[in-house]
Amino acid sequence: MAAGESMTGGAAVSRWIGSANAGYARYAQQELVARFGEVGFQELIPGELFLASIRRSEADVARLLRGNEPVFLRHIHPVQTEFPASRGEEDLLRLQQWLESAGPAISPGDRVGVQARRKPETEYGYTPYAVKEALDRVLTERFAAEPVISGPDKVVSVYMGESSVYAGVSAASDNLSDWNGGMIRFKREDGFISRAKFKLLEAEVRFGLDWSAYSRAVDLGAAPGGWTSLLLERGLRVTAIDPGELDPSLTGHPNLTYHRRKAGEVKMERAAYDLLVSDMSWDPRQSAKLVAEIAPAIRPGGTALMTLKLLRGKPFQSMREVEGILAPALRIVKAKQLFHNRDELTLLLTRPSDS
Ligand SMILES: C[S@@+](CC[C@H](N)C(=O)[O-])C[C@H]1O[C@@H](n2cnc3c(N)ncnc32)[C@H](O)[C@@H]1O
Incomplete structure (x- = not known):
């Protein structure tokens, strides 16, 4: 003993x-x-x-x-x-x-x-x-x-x-x-854009994201640009989508394409991205529906990472509903409430290889 x-x-x-x-x-x-x-x-x-x-x-x-x-x-x-x-x-x-x-x-x-x-x-x-x-x-x-x-x-x-x-x-x-x-802590470095960046930094550590597997990413709900800035720092080409404004320090970056629109309004090619990230702080079912609709833009075997708002104190039920909405376009690999998530959690998803 x-x-x-x-x-x-x-x-x-x-x-x-x-x-x-x-x-x-x-x-x-x-x-x-x-x-x-x-x-x-x-x-x-x-x-x-x-x-x-x-x-x-x-x-x-x-x-x-x-x-x-x-x-x-x-x-x-x-x-x-x-x-x-x-x-x-x-x-x-x-x-x-x-x-x-x-x-x-x-x-x-x-x-x-x-x-x-x-x-x-x-x-x-x-x-x-x-x-x-x-x-x-x-x-x-x-x-x-x-x-x-x-x-x-x-x-x-x-x-x-x-x-x-x-x-x-x-x-x-x-x-x-x-x-x-x-309680994982990160330093605010020069040019820090938003606290939201900590969520993606923490996901990187907790989920062991291997950036070498990705070169093209799409960021839904990108403004003001914390996640986009990290993806650019990690060497990815990024398409950022948000009706809100991106931080001026990002616009003009050679690896960034920015659509100042809602995610559902931007046409995307099939399998155009290796990685989709979404941080839209929206109703979880609506977010999941939109991400499932856009999923064909991720290549088979590619990855998605999304935050999910938790509403009205039924998180396990909410997760099951979201899982049902995302399937079969995306499969949950891991779900975790990160230290930097407030009333939300973060999902790591994969696009099935046979899709
Ligand atoms: C929590 S903020 C994102 C913070 C961002 N990840 C960062 O690191 O700075 C949520 C963003 O989602 C955007 N948003 C909400 N609904 C959207 C939609 N349908 N399409 C695109 N963006 C949306 C909002 O305009 C807002 O800028």
Whole structure:
């Protein structure tokens, strides 16, 4: 049995902290129940962070989640120790003692990230960074491991809650995202056009988009141009379509064609594009209908990526309806509510090769 597991009626129980976008925790919880049956929940931050007790071993939970990734559960990490928060130095010593005893979980040379978070508006006598410093010392001195900020093999996760401190060690791949709480951050660079760009940057990372597979893209709902700018930066030729205005820094780009029209009004050749992206923030069924109509403009085997607005609190039903509207023109490869999605989620789609 792993450190954080206990036995109830002969079955291993593992404990986890799950994160979702604000207001979406209940859907993340429904996803866990759908996969694991009875799950005990305790709210840590209403609507976004919760403790889950699952009647499965840590290894089973991680394997099943990896094989069937949830849409709304953004991040998860195991809890192998929990103790009452003193909110002072004593907590740091307890965390160090716990990590020293974590034994086989960490091997010499492992790249290990310490990811500490504190409940917002909760006063602690030390910062999450102090947790990292204290635990980095144990990682180097006790385990000869390498503390890292990005691209870790293993993660030590610490949550500084209202009345308890929770911690666990896991393989980064078991957490659904190797960012702290799945909160992936990007810098605003010079010439930044819109926050929407973060959604495509995050999709690039989360879906592992391979730009070398694409050379011609069409961007529906392109204005003011965050996505178009990223596609151009990645070396694609882009057709941007929007009745709204594109940022003047983009117009005149040699690889850009811009139609200041609605998407349904632009005639497109069959198989003209390798990639279609759509961020029209519109009724999800209308968006899906339009994208399905335009799909023949994507070459067989090509890709589409679209955001889907979530309306009136029935996201699973909305997803099923949209899936039905998109088929058979496009097949869903992955659906994920990204950290940078607000009341929406992002779909990665493929145009079947035989279409
Ligand atoms: C959220 S913004 C897109 C932001 C953009 N992805 C970026 O990175 O800057 C939504 C855009 O969809 C456009 N839009 C809405 N309906 C459309 C339609 N039928 N055809 C084309 N664009 C549409 C709106 O004009 C608006 O500019």
